[in-house]
Amino acid sequence: MKKILEVRGLSRIHGPGCPLCFENTGAEAETNVCVSCGSVVAAQNVSLDLHQGEILGIVGESGSGKSTVVKTLFFDAEPSAGEARFFDGDQQLDLFSLNAARQRWLRNHRFGMVYQNPNLGLNFNVSAGGNIAERLLMSDVANYASIRQRARDLLTRTEVLGERMDESPRRFSGGMQQRVQIAKALATRPPLLLLDEVTTGLDLSVQARILDLILEIQHELNTAMIVVTHDLGVIRLLAGRTLVMKYGQVIESGLTDQVLEDPQHAYTQRLVASAL
Amino acid sequence: MKPLLDIDGLSKHFQLHEQQKLIPSCSAVKVTVYPGQLTALTGPTGSGKSSVLKCIFRTYLPSSGRILYRDQEDKVTDLAQASEYRILQLRRRDIGFVTQFLHCLPRKSALDITIEPLLARGVSHQEAQRRGRDLLAQLQVPERLWGLPPATFSGGEKQRINLARGLVARPRLLLLDEPTSSLDPGTTQSVAELIETIKQEGVGILAIFHHPDLVRRLADETIRLQAPAPVMPEPC
Numbered sequence: 272m273k274k275i276l277e278v279r280g281l282s283r284i285h286g287p288g289c290p291l292c293f294e295n296t297g298a299e300a301e302t303n304v305c306v307s308c309g310s311v312v313a314a315q316n317v318s319l320d321l322h323q324g325e326i327l328g329i330v331g332e333s334g335s336g337k338s339t340v341v342k343t344l345f346f347d348a349e350p351s352a353g354e355a356r357f358f359d360g361d362q363q364l365d366l367f368s369l370n371a372a373r374q375r376w377l378r379n380h381r382f383g384m385v386y387q388n389p390n391l392g393l394n395f396n397v398s399a400g401g402n403i404a405e406r407l408l409m410s411d412v413a414n415y416a417s418i419r420q421r422a423r424d425l426l427t428r429t430e431v432l433g434e435r436m437d438e439s440p441r442r443f444s445g446g447m448q449q450r451v452q453i454a455k456a457l458a459t460r461p462p463l464l465l466l467d468e469v470t471t472g473l474d475l476s477v478q479a480r481i482l483d484l485i486l487e488i489q490h491e492l493n494t495a496m497i498v499v500t501h502d503l504g505v506i507r508l509l510a511g512r513t514l515v516m517k518y519g520q521v522i523e524s525g526l527t528d529q530v531l532e533d534p535q536h537a538y539t540q541r542l543v544a545s546a547l
Numbered sequence: 548m549k550p551l552l553d554i555d556g557l558s559k560h561f562q563l564h565e566q567q568k569l570i571p572s573c574s575a576v577k578v579t580v581y582p583g584q585l586t587a588l589t590g591p592t593g594s595g596k597s598s599v600l601k602c603i604f605r606t607y608l609p610s611s612g613r614i615l616y617r618d619q620e621d622k623v624t625d626l627a628q629a630s631e632y633r634i635l636q637l638r639r640r641d642i643g644f645v646t647q648f649l650h651c652l653p654r655k656s657a658l659d660i661t662i663e664p665l666l667a668r669g670v671s672h673q674e675a676q677r678r679g680r681d682l683l684a685q686l687q688v689p690e691r692l693w694g695l696p697p698a699t700f701s702g703g704e705k706q707r708i709n710l711a712r713g714l715v716a717r718p719r720l721l722l723l724d725e726p727t728s729s730l731d732p733g734t735t736q737s738v739a740e741l742i743e744t745i746k747q748e749g750v751g752i753l754a755i756f757h758h759p760d761l762v763r764r765l766a767d768e769t770i771r772l773q774a775p776a777p778v779m780p781e782p783c
Contacts, residue, residue: 490666512635526606526635528606533601533606533607540564
């Protein structure tokens with residue numbers, strides 16, 4: 272399998288930052304806040320690889336930096352340090368050194384993001400179909416009829432009723448809003464999909480169907496995904512490999528079944544032991 | 548004949564941080580498996596039989612030792628050291644593991660569970676279903692159960708679904724953890740026949756059996772594990 276993404280030394284510091292920030296924070300220090308300068312270290316030296324068609328899980332409690340990682344990769348947040356290389360066909364793109372226009376182009380064409388909060392991923396002032404049309408327009412599909420057909424196909428694929436495509440997603444249930452977000456993210460058939468706590472807060476039956484949908488998509492389109500969650504069940508179901516984060520650092524990584532059955536780090540052992 | 552699997556000096560212990568304990572699981576294990584042959588692991592409970600299988604599959608990280616696997620191209624990989632991607636590739640293509648209990652989604656049918664490994668290898672859905680049905684029939688799983696999720700199945704039925712999933716894609720190396728512990732004599736017999744068939748096809752098998760009779764009947768070599776030696780705590 273071909274490598275699609277390579278992240279090295281990704282860090283993000285909120286605040287002035289100082290030479291002691293990394294030393295003062297992290298899993299050992301058990302804090303995100305640097306005592307020397309008061310900066311918050313959201314992510315520290317995160318490195319990861321992602322191959323085509325692979326689902327990588329990132330687990331950790333809130334504040335562990337797991338969302339920060341995907342946000343910087345989707346250009347929602349700027350990294351303080353580090354590199355990310357995206358391999359697209361024969362091209363090799365250094366994500367953080369691209370100009371804003373190129374970054375926007377990648378977001379619209381080659382990456383997809385599904386947020387925990389549908390407010391972030393969807394425009395509630397336009398219809399569900401309009402949300403998808405927006406993304407298709409940005410990626411240069413301009414024919415009205417074909418946009419509408421494609422939007423309908425995508426919504427049908429993600430099990431949103433076609434009859435409701437002209438309604439605002441504001442009126443949809445939480446599970447349906449997530450489906451619209453997934454349909455929107457998939458509109459351009461991106462090779463990379465980022466999923467940030469997509470099933471958190473949904474009831475169990477809805478969760479199960481969304482997770483099944485994600486697996487089907489992986490199977491059909493061979494999309495590479497990074498799945499961020501605090502739910503070990505989601506990781507067990509979706510991810511082949513898993514990173515465990517705490518206070519901004521990756522403290523452990525491995526095959527998902529190994530991380531869950533033979534966790535090495537004290538924190539991961541506690542995490543696994545607290546699973547229901 | 549070159550061995551398919553050659554394990555030497557394998558040890559596994561768990562370091563439990565919370566309890567500040569080192570728990571030995573197996574130590575100084577030496578095992579070889581040849582194509583078309585079955586090596587049986589025996590020994591008392593707690594001698595680390597299942598741990599050896601899990602170390603080979605890398606569900607457990609081996610603490611020391613080497614686990615050399617020879618693939619179709621005659622390339623040797625140390626499973627104790629191999630990259631995660633290499634392990635995932637071998638799991639998909641080469642190594643099958645039938646665990647003691649069936650772990651599956653409560654909403655998938657028995658047939659869909661059985662054919663998962665075939666679909667992962669890119670076999671068409673139709674062909675996968677055909678092979679899945681044949682195998683379930685051979686294992687005497689009643690046809691009325693094929694379309695149902697195994698949650699409500701009996702222990703023996705679940706175990707046969709688990710076996711079917713492990714065998715359907717014909718791995719080169721098969722790890723079996725007590726595959727017949729909840730089967731009646733009749734179905735045990737059909738499982739034994741199936742194992743004999745896949746041995747003839749050249750599959751190398753490392754197995755733990757509940758019944759000593761099966762070891763006598765199927766094993767070409769038997770390795771008896773001893774309870775592991777206590778491990779010295781690493782100096783901090």
